[in-house]
Amino acid sequence: MARVVVDVMLKPEILDPQGQAVQRALPRLGFEGIEGVRQGKRFELEVAEPVTDEALARIHELAGTFLANTVIENYTVRVEEGAAA
């Protein structure tokens, strides 16, 4: 069983109120020196067999049509090595 990770983040030019809320809370909580926070989503997909190029292409399609809203979000797809489930 291989693990494929899809990270979905708001595009840099899109306002991220969640990340801003985290960032504003940090000094109150005693954490200084963090100049920016963006919050996004991480999906871990368990995929059977060795991950073929075809399977990865399908996961790219899935990520771009279903997991991410590509109008406002970017996504990355990567196979996580050594993550047997």
Next chain:
Amino acid sequence: MARVVVDVMLKPEILDPQGQAVQRALPRLGFEGIEGVRQGKRFELEVAEPVTDEALARIHELAGTFLANTVIENYTVRVEEGAAA
């Protein structure tokens, strides 16, 4: 400016209804062969300067006390190489 990524995922033994909802939707959408989906959060922190061990230790503390609920979630902290902002 260095980027530190904190990934927060539900522990494996905790039910993940979001991930299950995604997984159940996949066959309907024509994507077969994905045996499990877990959904979590990804935080990108922009940190000034070279990231010292001390700064990383503080980010670990921050992640464990504020970004993740360690009763039900695991987190990982890593410095993302080559991500200049």
